[in-house]
Amino acid sequence: MRAYCGHELGNLEAFALQHFDTPTPGEGELLISVEATALGFVDQLVMRGLYQIKPPTPFVPGGEVVGTVEAVGPGVLGFVPGQRIAAWQFGGGLAEMTIVRQDHAVPVPADLEPAAAASLLLDYLTAYYGLFDRGGLKPGQLVLVTGASGGVGAAAVRLASAASVSVIGLASSDEKREMVSRAGASLVIDYRNENWREELKRAHPSGVDMVFDPVGGGLFEPCFRSLAKRGRHLVVGFASRDSIPSLPANLPLLKSGELVGVDARYLWETDPVRVRQVLSIVLRLSTMRLRRSLM
Incomplete structure (x- = not known):
């Protein structure tokens, strides 16, 4: 071979x-x-x-x-x-x-093409595990997704919106923002605008319940500051390739907020049963066009 x-x-x-x-x-x-x-x-x-x-x-x-x-x-x-x-x-x-x-x-599933199935595995496993297992996301909540046009970011947008969660996506170009909107985001913001948080505050003055963050970099602290009280910031990755960001320790105190790590590899190593459960859910949902049956 x-x-x-x-x-x-x-x-x-x-x-x-x-x-x-x-x-x-x-x-x-x-x-x-x-x-x-x-x-x-x-x-x-x-x-x-x-x-x-x-x-x-x-x-x-x-x-x-x-x-x-x-x-x-x-x-x-x-x-x-x-x-x-x-x-x-x-x-x-x-x-x-x-x-x-x-x-x-x-x-x-028999009606799912091999290429489509392969493209779902890691991104959707990570997004599902982060949003629901680690983040405890519930219908009616509000989540902010960085890198919303990327693989795992787009998966988070689709899964969250399919679970009756309001989604705000951060993306750069017009083309990317249009894609994020089609994926289910109710609001898409250009993070290159230095006043992007003002746009977010106008739409949601109380802040967001969760940040799903596969980007890190310069967006890390502003996104954490955008949390509502008792919000959760999911650390998914550092796709920005900048230096690993840090956070002033007083911010989690002021927000009563949480930083939550999301490591799908750890899940894979320690709980293969749960990995198979999540992958089965994702593959099944993909044949149903992510109907609202996640929870």
């Missing part, structure tokens, strides 16, 4: 198509023929050696994988050859065949 493999992190030229023997699934594992693999922000960080975890080499990128089961290892229950499954794992997807652990796999 062929796989796109690298023998050195940090050097993209070290990655190339190579030939390997087809692997054999072990205890609790599935061998799948890969139909689609989604690549995102995390993948390029890993390949460049900039992610907080550096996998051993040789390394095959691509963690959001959809494919058809070709063979099952000993002890596998609930999966059979010919079944289409999806899994989020740490690499392996840019190959004709790959091994997937059964406790990381979920069935894919």
Whole structure:
């Protein structure tokens, strides 16, 4: 089989198509023929050696994988050859065949295309886990989403609006703001305007119940200051690539507010059952066009 493999992190030229023997699934594992693999922000960080975890080499990128089961290892229950499954794992997807652990796999609805299913996995898992598991978001609340036109930001906009939550999105260009509006945001603000918080205050003087923040950088403190009393600021990532932001310690006190970390990788490592539950919900909802049935 062929796989796109690298023998050195940090050097993209070290990655190339190579030939390997087809692997054999072990205890609790599935061998799948890969139909689609989604690549995102995390993948390029890993390949460049900039992610907080550096996998051993040789390394095959691509963690959001959809494919058809070709063979099952000993002890596998609930999966059979010919079944289409999806899994989020740490690499392996840019190959004709790959091994997937059964406790990381979920069935894919028959009417969902492989590419669509793969594109949902990490962004929607992170958004759902952040909004509802870590954030406790409830219908009728108000959430501010930074990077609302990006992958995980757009997922948060769609999931929150589908759960009867009012969404404010921050985005830069006209094209991006239009996309965020179509995704379900009731208000979209250009954060490049130095007075963007004034626009937010005019629309919502009491502040927002939650900030979903995959951007960080210079937006971090102004967004926290935009919280209502007892609000929650979800720290999802630092896509701005600026230095890691800090926050004056008196602000959580004044707001009675919370900073909440959202790490989908931690969920994946510690609670695979919940990961499968969330992925099953997301894949099912995607076939229903995210009807209001999240909670």
